[in-house]
Amino acid sequence: MTRPLDLSRFARAALGTWPTPLEDCRRLSEALGGPRILVKRDDVNGLGVGGNKLRKLEFLLGAALAGGVDTVITFGGLQTNHGRQTAAACARLGLRCELVLTRAVPRTGEAYERSGNVALDLLYGAAVHICDDDASTEATYRRIVDEAAAAGRRTVTFPVGGSDGLGVLGYLAAAVELRDQLAGLAVDRIFCAAGSCGTVAGLALGVALLDWPVVVEAVAVSPPAADKPAQIRRLVDESAALLEVPRPALDHVRVTGRAVGPGYGVPTAETWAAIRLFARTEGITLDPVYTGKAGAALVDAVRGGETGAAETVVFLHTGGLPGLFGYGPELFDAVAP
Structure with missing residues (x-):
């Protein structure tokens, strides 16, 4: 590991179980007609029901x-x-x-x-x-x-x-972990929900420092989506300062507001459809606030041709399972025959 990615000088509490699984979701890929979809399971990392x-x-x-x-x-x-x-x-x-x-x-x-x-x-x-x-x-x-x-x-x-410069280091570490798990497999895109933007910023910084040719698709889950690039830029810069490395370009980060819907915490019909799709093809549970919207953006990008059938995509599952039960009546209506 190169010096910029050596995080040993930062105090760290041992909380999670790492690495989290990286699953090849073939039934999901088939249901969408491609691309190859891998799901990085940060929803199962060992403490407090998991999550990013x-x-x-x-x-x-x-x-x-x-x-x-x-x-x-x-x-x-x-x-x-x-x-x-x-x-x-x-x-x-x-x-x-x-x-x-x-x-x-x-x-x-x-x-x-x-x-x-x-x-x-x-x-x-x-x-x-x-x-x-x-x-x-x-x-x-x-x-x-x-x-x-x-x-x-x-x-x-x-x-x-x-989400601050120090917290962002967690997803810098995750980028290194993911790159190692892929073992040379080329990936075109990483889809990730973007709320407070610390997770996306860590991935963006990690990808830049690893010189990894992959696009980070940041799916805004709260409005205004137009503010997310500045949030990501600020957090990346804070972490880069802590690491004492130059602020990287972020040309590899794309922010989309295609799944925001009416507002934060307000799921759309497309959100529930993505939740059903992941559940019924892979037994993977998304939530209606973050991963359900990120999943909806992935589905829309594939079906709209923006993400090609020949591509390989990583979907970062950031957790959120307990929140699903806060939407109990709406959940029941979304899944009932």
Whole structure:
């Protein structure tokens, strides 16, 4: 491994089971009439029901532990995957976890508010603070920080999705892992959901530093898609600065808004169709917020001819299974005969 990809100088908490599987999904490929589709299973990485945030948390929590932190504060929507994985990781490491969750998705009801990730947050022992808007979120956060200081606790705050320059290193490591697993097999595209953009930024940086000729297809899951390139650029630059390497060109990254739909956390008919397709051809479970939309973008790109039948594609499965149950009634309608 070359010096820019040597991450040993960064503190890292051992949380996941690596490498995650890379599966050749032949029935899915056949159903779409090509291309060859490989699924990188970051949904099964060993802690807190799995998902992409765990790779980021290894670096974020490694630094926190090195700094003597005992309390972690982070943010997200009510059904945040990042919050659930942070809660599980804190339970593993013996840290206090404070989750400040905002009602960012226009959904209510028993399933959305009392199952899925919310229930798991509580199961893993997190303190869950539910806020109605940004002002309430800010006030709640300030109160938690003040109370922790008064109690003599040392806090660290992680951004939404764990997406900052340090967290991005998790998917730089994943790019190296994936390249090694492919063992010389040429890949044309990597499809990945883009929300807070830390995962895509890590892949983009890794691909650039590896000089790997592959396109990273960043599928926006929240509007506006036009803002995603700047988010990715900022995160890549932050990580490049940490690594002390030049900021790379990002010509290999393409952002698409083809699957955003009405908004974040609002699945479309195409989202549910992709969820059914992956499930009924490969037994792989997507979610309605992230991977379902990324899957819908992949299906659309193939059926529209943008991704050719002769290509080889990696679909990065970033997890999100628990959130599926937050959409219980809609899920049932989508899969019922």
